[in-house]
Amino acid sequence: VWTQIDTTVPLRRVQHLDVAQGPLERLFGVTRLVLHTAGTANSEVVLPGLTRATAEAYRDDIRAHIRQEPE
Amino acid sequence: VTDQAQAVADRRVHPGTIGLRFLKDLPQTLIGLPALFSVMADTGWQYVIPLAAGAATILAFVQWIAWRRFRYGVGASEIVIESGLLSRNRRSIPFDRIQDIDIERGPLHRLFGLAKVKIETGAGGKAEGVLDSVTLDEADRLRRSIRAGKSGMAEGAETAPALAEPAGRPIFTMNPVRVLASGLFNFSLIWVAGLFGLLQTFEPLIPFDIKDPGRLLGLVEENGNRFTLGAIAAVLLLALALGVVSGIVRTTLGDWGFRLLAEGKRLRRERGLLTRSEVVIPKRRVQLALFRTGPLRKALGLGELLVQTLGSGQGQSGLQSVAPFATGAEVDRVMAEFPRLHLPDGEALTRVSSRHVLRVAIQTVTLPLFVIAVASTQRPEAVAFVPLLPLLLAGAVLRRRFHRYGVSGNLLFVQAGFWKRQLWALPMANAQSVSLSRSWLQRRLALATLAIDTAGAPGFGGPRIVDLPIERARELSALVLAQSSRDTASASRAGDPGS
Numbered sequence: 382v383w384t385q386i387d388t389t390v391p392l393r394r395v396q397h398l399d400v401a402q403g404p405l406e407r408l409f410g411v412t413r414l415v416l417h418t419a420g421t422a423n424s425e426v427v428l429p430g431l432t433r434a435t436a437e438a439y440r441d442d443i444r445a446h447i448r449q450e451p452e
Numbered sequence: 453v454t455d456q457a458q459a460v461a462d463r464r465v466h467p468g469t470i471g472l473r474f475l476k477d478l479p480q481t482l483i484g485l486p487a488l489f490s491v492m493a494d495t496g497w498q499y500v501i502p503l504a505a506g507a508a509t510i511l512a513f514v515q516w517i518a519w520r521r522f523r524y525g526v527g528a529s530e531i532v533i534e535s536g537l538l539s540r541n542r543r544s545i546p547f548d549r550i551q552d553i554d555i556e557r558g559p560l561h562r563l564f565g566l567a568k569v570k571i572e573t574g575a576g577g578k579a580e581g582v583l584d585s586v587t588l589d590e591a592d593r594l595r596r597s598i599r600a601g602k603s604g605m606a607e608g609a610e611t612a613p614a615l616a617e618p619a620g621r622p623i624f625t626m627n628p629v630r631v632l633a634s635g636l637f638n639f640s641l642i643w644v645a646g647l648f649g650l651l652q653t654f655e656p657l658i659p660f661d662i663k664d665p666g667r668l669l670g671l672v673e674e675n676g677n678r679f680t681l682g683a684i685a686a687v688l689l690l691a692l693a694l695g696v697v698s699g700i701v702r703t704t705l706g707d708w709g710f711r712l713l714a715e716g717k718r719l720r721r722e723r724g725l726l727t728r729s730e731v732v733i734p735k736r737r738v739q740l741a742l743f744r745t746g747p748l749r750k751a752l753g754l755g756e757l758l759v760q761t762l763g764s765g766q767g768q769s770g771l772q773s774v775a776p777f778a779t780g781a782e783v784d785r786v787m788a789e790f791p792r793l794h795l796p797d798g799e800a801l802t803r804v805s806s807r808h809v810l811r812v813a814i815q816t817v818t819l820p821l822f823v824i825a826v827a828s829t830q831r832p833e834a835v836a837f838v839p840l841l842p843l844l845l846a847g848a849v850l851r852r853r854f855h856r857y858g859v860s861g862n863l864l865f866v867q868a869g870f871w872k873r874q875l876w877a878l879p880m881a882n883a884q885s886v887s888l889s890r891s892w893l894q895r896r897l898a899l900a901t902l903a904i905d906t907a908g909a910p911g912f913g914g915p916r917i918v919d920l921p922i923e924r925a926r927e928l929s930a931l932v933l934a935q936s937s938r939d940t941a942s943a944s945r946a947g948d949p950g951s
Contacts, residue, residue, distance in 0.1 A: 384889055384890065384891040384892070384894075385889065385890045385895070386887055386888070386889040386890075387887065387888040387889070387890075388885055388886070388887040388888075389885060389886045389887075389888075389929065389933055390884070390885040391883075391885075391933055391936045391937035392937060393936070393937050394883075394884050394885065394936060394937075418884040418885055418905070418907075419762070419884055419907035419908075424884075424905075426885065
């Protein structure tokens with residue numbers, strides 16, 4: 382509210398992804414998408430309050446991006 | 453890479469480990485002393501010695517079993533460690549996941565000619581594989597074979613010149629004089645505070661009055677006022693002296709015999725008086741460089757150079773000092789080892805927005821002013837504190853003078869701090885994420901703070917540019933992100949930690 386923080390994670394930098402749902406979140410039918418990077422301060426970037434379908438769509442999208450990269 | 457040769461855990465750590473661990477655990481067993489004494493009170497002396505001997509035998513036996521059950525082996529592409537008394541644990545660490553192989557030698561290790569080998573994979577937390585303890589030769593052999601396997605896998609064509617590896621070329625060393633001088637600048641009052649706290653706790657046991665060191669030093673009359681100028685000066689002097697001494701002691705223990713060696717693609721750092729530690733820094737894992745100095749050190753042309761690798765064990769950040777106390781020329785020589793990094797060389801760095809001063813002024817002056825205003829309604833003399841407020845303002849102006857940033861090619865420079873001057877050189881491709889934050893006040897002033905997270909960064913205190921004009925912050929953020937997401941095969945490999 383007081384401080385607006387805007388974090389951007391390059392898709393290349395995502396190490397792995399979680400789609401998580403706590404009991405309360407399940408009650409309200411929302412999910413959160415967690416992006417893990419190799420950083421420290423922002424090693425987890427959480428997108429809360431997504432619907433399950435959206436979260437999974439995002440995840441698949443990002444996953445496709447990661448896979449495209451030549452290792 | 454075909455991995456048919458399954459690694460076999462056929463080696464044990466050095467038998468001396470049993471003795472070493474036994475000695476190490478001995479102080480802990482002193483807790484059993486009261487029990488021993490109570491037995492003694494009941495039965496008399498004659499049982500004590502056999503009892504103690506029995507306990508020692510059991511302890512030694514347990515260590516022996518643990519030693520027998522701990523086995524390791526090096527295969528073609530992985531190292532295998534088997535451990536566990538009851539539940540057996542077999543851990544295999546693939547070579548290409550190994551980030552660092554550190555060697556540490558405590559006083560006991562050195563006495564026995566042994567070393568502790570720590571294998572780090574960068575997967576958060578502690579070292580993933582610890583071999584405590586093997587002989588120095590074995591530690592060296594392990595490191596060589598892991599390296600050989602590793603480079604053979606990663607670069608394929610390269611024919612692992614493990615044995616033909618050139619001996620390290622020293623690029624920075626510290627002689628005893630340098631270590632002591634460095635200690636002078638390392639004084640910290642935290643230790644003094646800790647010491648006083650400790651003294652306070654044990655005050656009843658101390659024969660003199662520690663709250664009055666002035667009297668202790670004979671500077672104050674026996675019956676004088678406690679808060680004389682002399683007493684205060686004495687306390688400050690004592691604190692300063694202790695701070696300096698503790699700094700020297702700490703630095704001597706840590707940095708004694710500091711040597712930084714270049715070995716092909718790696719740097720090797722050795723240091724320590726009692727506990728010698730040896731850390732290997734693979735050049736391509738270096739994420740950024742940080743140069744630290746202070747007003748006095750700057751005037752003498754001295755400073756500390758650190759590089760950040762991926763976080764290594766014990767939850768520490770990956771910041772590793774590669775030159776704790778070096779002149780400009782020496783820092784340049786170390787920096788030359790990293791072709792992708794350099795410190796700003798004549799490039800003008802830009803100051804942050806001039807509204808930074810305004811924001812800091814509003815934020816730091818408003819509250820004290822309010823407090824003074826309220827207080828002066830009760831006690832008019834509180835107004836006397838008003839002249840102190842411009843000091844806060846001056847601090848803000850000074851801070852802005854030293855808070856600068858700049859872009860040069862692929863590098864982003866950030867400089868901050870007056871007393872503790874820090875200068876980051878960050879290849880933008882190594883940014884893991886970029887955060888733009890704007891407080892309520894910053895939004896009113898069209899300012900933003902840009903923070904860049906990197907792999908292995910300390911939890912607090914990475915490169916941050918406070919109070920950029922918002923448009924500039926957006927521009928810079930976009931620039932960093934563009935570099936970070938660009939796929940420039942080999943150039944940005946170093947910034948590619950996990951793979």
